[in-house]
Amino acid sequence: MMTSSDAVFAHAHLLGIAPLSPGDVTAILDLADAYAGKNRAGQRLKVLDGLLLANLFLENSTRTRLSFEIAAKRLGAEVVNLSAGGSSVQKGEELLDTLKTVGAMRPDIAVLRAGENGAAQKAADTLGCPVINGGDGTNEHPTQALLDALTLRRHFGRLKGLTVAICGDVKHSRVAHSNKLLLEKIGARVVLVAPPELGLPGSLADMAAGIADADAVMMLRIQKERLASALSLSEAQYFAAYGLTPEKLAHAKKDAVVLHPGPMNRGIEIDSAVADDPARSLIAMQVEMGVALRMACLDLLTRGCR
Numbered sequence: 001m002m003t004s005s006d007a008v009f010a011h012a013h014l015l016g017i018a019p020l021s022p023g024d025v026t027a028i029l030d031l032a033d034a035y036a037g038k039n040r041a042g043q044r045l046k047v048l049d050g051l052l053l054a055n056l057f058l059e060n061s062t063r064t065r066l067s068f069e070i071a072a073k074r075l076g077a078e079v080v081n082l083s084a085g086g087s088s089v090q091k092g093e094e095l096l097d098t099l100k101t102v103g104a105m106r107p108d109i110a111v112l113r114a115g116e117n118g119a120a121q122k123a124a125d126t127l128g129c130p131v132i133n134g135g136d137g138t139n140e141h142p143t144q145a146l147l148d149a150l151t152l153r154r155h156f157g158r159l160k161g162l163t164v165a166i167c168g169d170v171k172h173s174r175v176a177h178s179n180k181l182l183l184e185k186i187g188a189r190v191v192l193v194a195p196p197e198l199g200l201p202g203s204l205a206d207m208a209a210g211i212a213d214a215d216a217v218m219m220l221r222i223q224k225e226r227l228a229s230a231l232s233l234s235e236a237q238y239f240a241a242y243g244l245t246p247e248k249l250a251h252a253k254k255d256a257v258v259l260h261p262g263p264m265n266r267g268i269e270i271d272s273a274v275a276d277d278p279a280r281s282l283i284a285m286q287v288e289m290g291v292a293l294r295m296a297c298l299d300l301l302t303r304g305c306r
């Protein structure tokens with residue numbers, strides 16, 4: 001019998017959700033499930049023994065950068081980190097030149113986060129090793145969507161048939177884009193909720209109507225750094241209309257759960273009474289699953305070079 005540890009992953013890179021088949025998604029989530037227990041038990045594994053991860057974060061990050069580093073180290077890899085601050089990116093070096101430089105140092109696998117849409121594809125074309133997209137501009141953040149799916153699958157025991165409302169700045173959020181692709185691929189229903197200026201075609205402007213019937217409500221930060229012009233709503237107006245409070249959450253299903261990829265802006269898109277409610281909030285579980293999910297991705301993508 002084939003087990004998740006024998007799973008074959010027919011992709012050289014993980015740049016986005018679109019190329020993944022539903023079977024690929026299941027294989028990643030099954031392997032991540034197995035790694036969740038090992039990570040919680042603090043096991044040090046040798047799966048990536050002798051390999052080196054280049055963790056390239058040209059945009060700020062807490063969860064994604066740290067969880068890739070922890071995941072790689074749990075699997076026995078060595079990790080080097082590059083961030084924009086302190087690198088030659090601040091001296092005006094172009095992304096492609098930075099990538100050529102890193103590639104010449106021959107890492108075994110790389111994670112890239114950058115502000116430019118398509119940056120991860122550029123890295124895959126340049127580095128000469130498997131590349132994982134750690135978030136490229138407004139485009140995609142595939143490991144976030146996969147860890148969100150893992151969190152939901154562990155909570156509900158299934159993904160198919162769930163209704164997930166994704167609320168906030170859906171226009172500029174790579175998390176929203178990757179989640180919509182992934183959830184619809186595996187048979188969940190996605191409702192997008194946003195003020196018109198932050199919406200996408202088909203998104204709903206009314207939050208109460210948008211989250212009615214939701215099994216899960218995923219809140220998003222306003223991507224201020226990606227807005228072309230200032231939001232017309234003040235923070236107080238935004239919170240009144242779109243901030244997730246216990247009163248608004250009451251419009252969703254009775255036992256609906258709440259997700260947020262972080263970083264949270266409390267009092268803008270989410271109220272502390274919701275974010276810190278252990279009965280409803282899966283936010284800490286998302287972070288824990290982030291490590292396990294990234295262990296699975298690092299394992300699957302290095303099978304060809306070990």
Ligand code: NCD
Nearest residue numbers: 063064135141221261262263
């Ligand atoms: C998100 C990102 O960077 O896209 N954060 C994350 O990776 N957990 C969301 C955000 O920055 O708002």
